Amino acid sequence: xxxxxxxxxxxxxxxxxxxxxxxxxxxxxxxxxxxxxxxxxxxxxxxxxxxxxxxxxxxxxxxxxxxxxxxxxxxxxxxxxxxxxxxxxxxxxxxxxxxxxxxxxxxxxxxxxxxxxxxxxxxxxxxxxxxxxxxxxxxxxxxxxxxxxxxxxxxxxxxxxxxxxxxxxxxxxxxxxxxxxxxxxxxxxxxxxxxxxxxxxxxxxxxxxxxxxxxxxxxxxxxxxxxxxxxxxxxxxxxxxxxxxxxxxxxxxxxxxxxxxxxxxxxxxxxxxxxxxxxxxxxxxxxxxxxxxxxxxxxxxxxxxxxxx
Amino acid sequence: xxxxxxxxxxxxxxxxxxxxxxxxxxxxxxxxxxxxxxxxxxxxxxxxxxxxxxxxxxxxxxxxxxxxxxxxxxxxxxxxxxxxxxxxxxxxxxxxxxxxxxxxxxxxxxxxxxxxxxxxxxxxxxxxxxxxxxxxxxxxxxxxxxxxxxxxxxxxxxxxxxxxxxxxxxxxxxxxxxxxxxxxxxxxxxxxxxxxxxxxxxxxxxxxxxxxxxxxxxxxxxxxxxxxxxxxxxxxxxxxxxxxxxxxxxxxxxxxxxxxxxxxxxxxxxxxxxxxxxxxxxxxxxxxxxxxxxxxxxxxxxxxxxxxxxxxxxxxxxxxxxxxxxxxxxxxxxxxxxxxxxxxxxxxxxxxxxxxxxxxxxxxxxxxxxxxxxxxxxxxxxxxxxxxxxxxxxxxxxxxxxxxxxxxxxxxxxxxxxxxxxxxxxxxxxxxxxxxxxxxxxxxxxxxxxxxxx
Numbered sequence: 001x002x003x004x005x006x007x008x009x010x011x012x013x014x015x016x017x018x019x020x021x022x023x024x025x026x027x028x029x030x031x032x033x034x035x036x037x038x039x040x041x042x043x044x045x046x047x048x049x050x051x052x053x054x055x056x057x058x059x060x061x062x063x064x065x066x067x068x069x070x071x072x073x074x075x076x077x078x079x080x081x082x083x084x085x086x087x088x089x090x091x092x093x094x095x096x097x098x099x100x101x102x103x104x105x106x107x108x109x110x111x112x113x114x115x116x117x118x119x120x121x122x123x124x125x126x127x128x129x130x131x132x133x134x135x136x137x138x139x140x141x142x143x144x145x146x147x148x149x150x151x152x153x154x155x156x157x158x159x160x161x162x163x164x165x166x167x168x169x170x171x172x173x174x175x176x177x178x179x180x181x182x183x184x185x186x187x188x189x190x191x192x193x194x195x196x197x198x199x200x201x202x203x204x205x206x207x208x209x210x211x212x213x214x215x216x217x218x219x220x221x222x223x224x225x226x227x228x229x230x231x232x233x234x235x236x237x238x239x240x241x242x243x244x245x246x247x248x249x250x251x252x253x254x255x256x257x258x259x260x261x262x263x264x265x266x267x268x269x270x271x272x273x274x275x276x277x278x279x280x281x282x283x284x285x286x287x288x289x290x291x292x293x294x295x296x297x298x299x300x301x302x303x304x305x306x307x308x309x
Numbered sequence: 310x311x312x313x314x315x316x317x318x319x320x321x322x323x324x325x326x327x328x329x330x331x332x333x334x335x336x337x338x339x340x341x342x343x344x345x346x347x348x349x350x351x352x353x354x355x356x357x358x359x360x361x362x363x364x365x366x367x368x369x370x371x372x373x374x375x376x377x378x379x380x381x382x383x384x385x386x387x388x389x390x391x392x393x394x395x396x397x398x399x400x401x402x403x404x405x406x407x408x409x410x411x412x413x414x415x416x417x418x419x420x421x422x423x424x425x426x427x428x429x430x431x432x433x434x435x436x437x438x439x440x441x442x443x444x445x446x447x448x449x450x451x452x453x454x455x456x457x458x459x460x461x462x463x464x465x466x467x468x469x470x471x472x473x474x475x476x477x478x479x480x481x482x483x484x485x486x487x488x489x490x491x492x493x494x495x496x497x498x499x500x501x502x503x504x505x506x507x508x509x510x511x512x513x514x515x516x517x518x519x520x521x522x523x524x525x526x527x528x529x530x531x532x533x534x535x536x537x538x539x540x541x542x543x544x545x546x547x548x549x550x551x552x553x554x555x556x557x558x559x560x561x562x563x564x565x566x567x568x569x570x571x572x573x574x575x576x577x578x579x580x581x582x583x584x585x586x587x588x589x590x591x592x593x594x595x596x597x598x599x600x601x602x603x604x605x606x607x608x609x610x611x612x613x614x615x616x617x618x619x620x621x622x623x624x625x626x627x628x629x630x631x632x633x634x635x636x637x638x639x640x641x642x643x644x645x646x647x648x649x650x651x652x653x654x655x656x657x658x659x660x661x662x663x664x665x666x667x668x669x670x671x672x673x674x675x676x677x678x679x680x681x682x683x684x685x686x687x688x689x690x691x692x693x694x695x696x697x698x699x700x701x702x703x704x705x706x707x708x709x710x711x712x713x714x715x716x717x718x719x720x721x722x723x724x725x726x727x728x729x730x731x732x733x734x735x736x737x738x739x740x741x742x743x744x745x746x747x748x749x750x751x752x753x754x755x756x757x758x759x760x761x762x763x
């Protein structure tokens with residue numbers, strides 16, 4: 001009984017961790033699923049979201065001192081909200097520019113796309129280093145979501161609960177968008193029958209541009225949400241891109257719920273091993289991955305290929 | 310010879326920064342020499358490989374060719390921030406010598422290649438610097454695995470290597486080498502300085518939070534031995550894989566274990582993330598925290614609330630000692646606009662190690678590695694010269710610099726912006742020596758160490 005009581009907080013923590021992993025993987029999943037492009041810059045764009053949020057919460061322009069003073073006089077909660085909305089939009093626009101560069105790689109060996117996004121990742125990281133420096137940064141949080149609260153005799157982070165709730169919100173919004181709106185239907189159709197979509201008069205290039213921008217904006221949202229947990233440093237993106245890639249393959253490429261469930265599984269496994277066999281905590285996600293892919297090569301919710309039928 | 314050099318299509322290294330090109334290719338010379346030897350050996354006229362003592366000799370000092378120093382610092386990975394700082398320290402010492410005309414009348418040129426906080430890269434970089442770039446000396450390491458990898462290559466060629474900031478006890482213990490000199494305090498030194506007092510002040514039940522690699526393991530092992538020897542108890546040891554970013558499960562476990570003290574041997578970006586998450590849960594107030602060694606770049610910019618607990622260091626920029634202010638001012642003048650505005654222990658170690666090496670070369674009057682090694686072994690360095698409280702010396706048995714160990718905590722009454730440490734006390738190096746290292750370290754003999762002069 002004692003063991004079960006002790007286990008409960010770790011299960012709750014595992015779910016919370018899993019939701020955050022799923023949030024990190026959402027944008028990656030969208031781009032891979034719809035565009036069949038592995039965006040290796042996902043991690044760097046995730047980091048860029050953190051830095052844009054940092055700027056939007058406490059801008060240091062060096063010009064327009066009055067405007068800056070007025071902005072800084074706004075409550076921290078307002079500035080945090082501005083960062084949470086604007087940072088992903090700005091990174092999304094940046095992502096769209098990246099997509100324009102990627103167009104020459106479409107229809108060619110996938111290696112071209114990989115190389116381009118890998119190069120972009122390096123450039124983004126170095127630009128971050130040049131603009132913000134390489135030292136650690138911290139994102140200020142409004143009082144209402146910072147600090148801790150007691151549950152029994154255990155202390156929990158308020159922010160972690162906020163972040164988990166926000167991850168649920170984002171997952172639901174993305175699901176509603178993809179399933180319940182005509183835009184979502186076009187995106188899904190574009191993923192499966194791009195030629196048919198084009199034949200129906202839909203501008204496929206614009207669709208890809210939008211999807212890439214949305215995927216990148218989701219990466220930036222994950223970055224803003226994870227910033228207070230992981231800290232902000234130029235190479236933080238590497239910590240995001242590896243689990244994101246693992247989760248979408250584990251869940252099945254292109255499956256929203258696959259990514260969510262895989263994220264939860266990874267979070268649970270990492271959380272529990274962290275508590276009971278800590279030296280296995282990072283490796284556990286890879287062991288889970290090997291175990292699943294060995295028996296189900298297309299991932300949990302991946303569609304059957306022609307060869308499987 | 311230059312053609313061979315230019316046509317070389319060997320592996321290229323990213324993020325290289327070649328600060329100066331070497332004038333002659335030692336690799337090409339070695340290639341030609343070995344071909345000649347092989348040819349001669351086939352005809353029975355000479356052995357295939359003679360002793361390095363003869364093959365690896367250079368007699369070009371008369372040409373006053375520049376002295377090449379290889380900087381093997383991390384520019385990426387877990388210890389990128391510390392790697393950048395120790396590099397600045399080494400560059401500062403080199404600059405000071407060059408301003409005086411170099412060493413032995415030769416200008417010092419530094420090449421830097423990123424060792425990526427990865428042992429395999431460290432080996433590759435060391436091999437390349439020695440065989441291609443003709444580096445006379447190698448300087449720089451934060452990660453113990455990387456340092457160990459570099460030192461094995463350095464020993465193979467007889468190249469003097471300064472481990473500037475890696476503090477695993479094994480570095481001057483079982484992994485010591487005749488050519489390697491360790492300049493940082495090690496985990497045992499810090500544990501000796503901190504643990505006894507912490508048991509008295511905070512309690513006997515301890516949990517160890519250990520980075521899962523050689524430095525973490527050896528440091529926690531030293532802490533465990535001292536805790537148990539002083540009547541304390543290790544309730545549990547939690548291993549933290551490198552690059553862990555989420556510590557929530559560890560922190561929950563700690564809350565359930567309710568120890569009096571948590572002793573961490575966690576470094577680099579991992580400790581930054583851990584500190585932030587501990588503060589979020591306000592666990593910095595519910596149990597005592599000890600971080601064996603706290604490198605300056607790992608806490609700089611974290612904010613006052615994230616610098617909690619008691620930790621060890623080897624230097625602080627506001628020590629009230631003569632010369633410290635000038636040392637800080639020189640850093641700020643040489644490196645204006647740096648994100649880290651004042652130097653810390655990592656920079657200090659990088660600077661002091663490089664300066665002492667170059668002094669030894671000058672005193673030896675030669676770049677012969679054995680002569681330089683003999684100058685470094687047992688070398689006495691005054692407290693005033695090193696800007697510390699106690700005299701330091703290079704232990705001739707283990708090749709570790711025995712230096713003052715400071716215990717510090719967060720400064721809640723800072724005199725200025727970057728005054729974030731409060732130095733609690735300082736330990737005489739004699740009192741905190743790692744006694745096990747003497748038995749564990751078996752240095753290679755001089756004869757077994759390849760000799761060279763460049």
